[in-house]
Amino acid sequence: MRVLNFGSLNIDYVYRVDSFVRPGETKAALQLATHSGGKGLNQSIALARAGVKVCHAGKVGTGGTFLVETLKKSGVDTDSIEISSLPTGHTIIQVDNSGANCILLFPGANADIDEKFADRILPGFGSGDMLLLQNEISGIGPIMRKAAARGMAIVMNPSPFDSRVLSYPLDLVSIFLLNEIEAEGLSGEPDPEKAAPLLGEKFPSARIVITCGAKGSLCMDKGRLIRQKAYPAKAVDTTAAGDTFTGYFLAGLIEGLDTAQAMDLASRAAAICVTRKGAADSVPLRSELG
Ligand code: RIB
Secondary structure (H helix, E strand, C coil), rough: EEEEEECCCEEEEEEECCCCCCCCCCCCCEEEEEEEEHHHHHHHHHHHCCCCCCEEEECCCCCCHHHHHHHHHHHHHHEEEEECCCCEEEEEEEECCCCEEEEECCCCHCCCCCCCHHHHHHCCCCCCCEEEEEECCCCCHHHHHHHHHHCCCEECCCCCCHHHHHCCCCEEEEEEEEHHHHHHHCCCCHHHHHHHHHHHCCCCCCEEEEEHHHHEEEEEECCCCEECCCCCCCCCCCCHHHHHHHHHHHHHHHHHCCCHHHEEEEHHHHHHCCCCCHHHEEECCCHHHH
16 A cells, blocks of 8 residues: 655754743744654655655745655655745744744745645555645645545544644545644544544544543544553654654554554654654654564
């Protein structure tokens, strides 16, 4: 099975701070590092490092070619990445002493994805292939409909969550990967233990995975609630932990693991990711998981 990831590519400007900047405050950062990132790019890298054949479709603008090189080095097929006249997407990320982050996103070229672009890419894919989406690009609704019409399985990580998500044809989704905020956005329920069964009723043919950071993860799978612990780790930077979980969970299913085994694999990968700085750079190789 191949995965087509229609996803964002961002330059991440990561600022180390002792605590996050508050409204009205100016503060000096302790350190600045520039990394390859974007939820789309990170998830493609996680899939590739886990051993899956993945094709990344997206757009970069000026100064974004190093992102394409990062994907290539990890074995991702980059033939479906186009150049936009808009600037490359970027983020400003603050990481505090506990490894927690907050992210300001400028979409740039990621917002230059439309139906015409989808029509150039999707004919190369069909039944037996998987479409992976996050919520950092434009054109998502039409891409979902066209991919479903081709028989592709649709995986949705609606991150970052905003009002656009509710306008997507979510009944076409086979697997949701959500954090607690996204689960609440889709269900109206802040407690993930209650949100999971509610979402299971709302989307009966989908698997619903909810990640809860250090508290572990849940999956509602055909009426059964599966719980997975988080592996202990000394976090230095949690950026891309969710992306690593997504890539490895899907890789586990593709290699034939059951849902519980795939969640365990994904949790082990995410625990390694948080011990390293950066986004794409912090995603482990399959060989590091044992
Ligand atoms: O999930 C982490 C990613 O979110 C970062 O790499 C950043 O680019 C934002 O998209």
